[in-house]
Amino acid sequence: MEAVITIDVLRRAGADVAVASVEPGAATVAASWGVKLAADALLADLADDEFDLISLPGGMPGSSTFRDCKVLENMVKKHVEKGKLYAAICAAPAMALGTWGLLNGLKATCYPSFMDKLPSEVHAVESRVQIDGKCVTSRGPGTAMEYSVILVEQLYGKEKATEVAGPMVMRPQHGAEFSMKELNSTSWNVGEMPNILVPIANGTEEMEATMIIDILRRAKANVVVASLEDKLEIVASRKVKMIADVLLDDALKEQYDLILLPGGLGGAEAYAKSDKLMDLIKKQAEANRLYGAICASPAIALEPHGLLKGKKGTSYPAMWNKLADQSECNNRVVVDGNLITSQGPGTSMEFSLAVVEKLFGRERALELAKAMVFV
Numbered sequence: 396m397e398a399v400i401t402i403d404v405l406r407r408a409g410a411d412v413a414v415a416s417v418e419p420g421a422a423t424v425a426a427s428w429g430v431k432l433a434a435d436a437l438l439a440d441l442a443d444d445e446f447d448l449i450s451l452p453g454g455m456p457g458s459s460t461f462r463d464c465k466v467l468e469n470m471v472k473k474h475v476e477k478g479k480l481y482a483a484i485c486a487a488p489a490m491a492l493g494t495w496g497l498l499n500g501l502k503a504t505c506y507p508s509f510m511d512k513l514p515s516e517v518h519a520v521e522s523r524v525q526i527d528g529k530c531v532t533s534r535g536p537g538t539a540m541e542y543s544v545i546l547v548e549q550l551y552g553k554e555k556a557t558e559v560a561g562p563m564v565m566r567p568q569h570g571a572e573f574s575m576k577e578l579n580s581t582s583w584n585v586g587e588m589p590n591i592l593v594p595i596a597n598g599t600e601e602m603e604a605t606m607i608i609d610i611l612r613r614a615k616a617n618v619v620v621a622s623l624e625d626k627l628e629i630v631a632s633r634k635v636k637m638i639a640d641v642l643l644d645d646a647l648k649e650q651y652d653l654i655l656l657p658g659g660l661g662g663a664e665a666y667a668k669s670d671k672l673m674d675l676i677k678k679q680a681e682a683n684r685l686y687g688a689i690c691a692s693p694a695i696a697l698e699p700h701g702l703l704k705g706k707k708g709t710s711y712p713a714m715w716n717k718l719a720d721q722s723e724c725n726n727r728v729v730v731d732g733n734l735i736t737s738q739g740p741g742t743s744m745e746f747s748l749a750v751v752e753k754l755f756g757r758e759r760a761l762e763l764a765k766a767m768v769f770v
Contacts, residue, residue, distance in 0.1 A: 396536040396767075397452035397484050398426065399605040399635055403740075404543035406633040408551055408559045410448075414635070415441050417464045423638065427454040428609040430620075431638035433628060442466050448550060449474050451492070453485020453506060453535065461491040468495055475529070480549055482531035484542050489513045492532070501527040506535050507768065523569060523768070536609070537769030540741060541569055564712065564727070565741035570770060575749040576726035578707055581733060583685060583753035585652040589616045592651040594672055595639055596623035598661015601631035602740045603689055607655055610747035613763055614755055621646035623665050623672065632659040647671060653750070654679055656697075658690020658711060658739065666696040673700050680733070687735035689746050694718055697736075708736035744769055 398414075405412050416422050416434035423433050449471055451461055461467055468491075475481055475497055483492045488505035489512040492498050499516040504525045513519045523538045524531065524545050531549065533542035540563070548556035591611055595604050604620075611618050622629055622639035629637050654676055656666055666672055673696070679686045680702055688697050694714035697703050707723040708731060709715070715724045723729045727742045728749045735753070737746035748769070752760035764770045 396602075396605055396609050397454065397539045397542075398432070399430075399601050400536075400539040401450050401452060401484075401543045401546070402635055403600075403602045403633040404540065404547060404559060404563075405448075405450075405550075407563075408547040408555055410547075410550065413441060413444070413446075417460055417467055426609075427457065428612040430605055430608055433636035433638060435636075438464070438466055438470075442470055446474060446479070448480045448482065448546060450481075450546060451483040451487040453483070453487045455486050455490075458486035458490035461487060462494050467491075471495065471497065478529060480529050480531070480546075482533075482542070482546055484533040484539060485509075485535045488532040492530075493517060498530065498532070501530050503527065503530065503532040504534055505532060535766075535768035536606075537744065537764065537767040538569070540565060562739075563741040564739035566745075572770060573728075573745045573748055573764065575728040575730050575735075575745070575752070576723055577730040578723070579732040580730075583653075583733075585685070585754065587615070589652040589754055590649065591616050591618045592621060592646060592649075592654045592675075593618055594621050594623055594643065594646075594654075594656060594666060594669075595629050595631070595637055596662045596665035596669075597629050597631075598659050598663075598665060599629060599631050599637075599657050600659030600662065600690055600740060601633055601635040601637060603659065603743045604631065604637065604657035604662075606743040607657055607689075607747050607750075610744065610763065610767075611750065613766075614751045614759060616754065619646055619649065619651075623669055632661060643669070643671060647675060651679070651684070653685040653687070653754075655686070655735075655750070656688035656692040657743075658688070658692045660691050660695070663688075663691035663695035666692060667699060676700070676702060683733055685733045685735075687737075687746075687750070689737040689743060690739045693736045703734075703736075706734050707731045708734060709738055710736060711739050 693710035
């Protein structure tokens with residue numbers, strides 16, 4: 396989540412972001428919750444390149460892999476010597492920057508359970524995002540969006556940061572409790588390991604897809620990521636390369652407790668055009684099983700196929716006019732019986748946590764929200 400959110404937000408601002416794999420000779424990485432990403436380059440091939448910002452996402456053992464990578468350590472140290480912007484989130488400030496001595500004398504933060512791993516020369520603070528000179532640090536997946544917008548502000552200024560943040564439908568109050576608007580409440584209890592399908596396609600919004608997959612896997616659901624393309628790798632809306640677990644045809648052999656569609660205009664259009672996927676969701680709805688969508692997908696995929704008929708929902712704000720019933724659109728997350736919908740990238744965590752709450756109860760959702768430093 397931290398990697399994808401940072402890449403996505405910086406690219407929205409117009410930055411030229413190089414996603415580099417620290418794994419020797421492997422451009423493909425498996426992130427901490429099994430999301431597979433293909434990097435743009437190997438780190439070794441970029442060792443002599445100049446950057447305006449180097450940002451390290453967290454996660455373990457990713458952060459300790461960074462710490463032990465000499466090429467990365469040398470790159471970041473040279474970069475810092477030149478007085479350039481550098482940043483890290485979650486475990487990475489303590490494990491990498493701290494170990495390399497690059498936080499000495501600075502105010503810095505990191506993931507709560509890693510605070511005691513910050514060297515004694517660091518002024519440890521509990522801010523959600525901390526800026527000290529050219530160094531930006533932050534706490535976890537739940538602060539990644541704020542962190543990324545602050546990086547945009549550091550690179551481009553306040554105006555650009557506001558321009559990028561607006562369309563993402565970010566939370567008015569970071570760290571606050573989260574809620575959903577629920578109508579026609581029904582039990583979503585489908586057992587301890589729900590089978591969940593998350594389709595992805597070229598143009599899918601990578602932040603939304605990653606947050607949904609990652610958070611539901613943290614909750615111990617069995618999440619199947621299926622590609623609508625003719626290969627497993629898709630190129631998402633901000634050009635992050637995601638690798639699915641299976642192709643859609645193989646995914647169709649299973650039955651799912653819940654089907655969730657991430658947004659992104661290109662992705663939503665691909666879902667809407669896929670007869671196989673739409674038939675699957677129609678059968679899901681007819682059997683009164685669970686389904687949902689976020690951002691462009693409620694308006695572009697569900698509505699035209701009659702999948703919001705007689706239901707209240709929401710979507711990306713610029714697409715509310717495509718919904719037949721707009722009475723609940725203002726809500727960030729809407730649950731109507733067996734359907735859940737939400738607004739956009741900035742509501743993805745709330746959307747995913749609402750799914751967790753419906754499947755496993757409020758306590759599990761709150762536990763996860765706290766573990767992610769979302770609340």
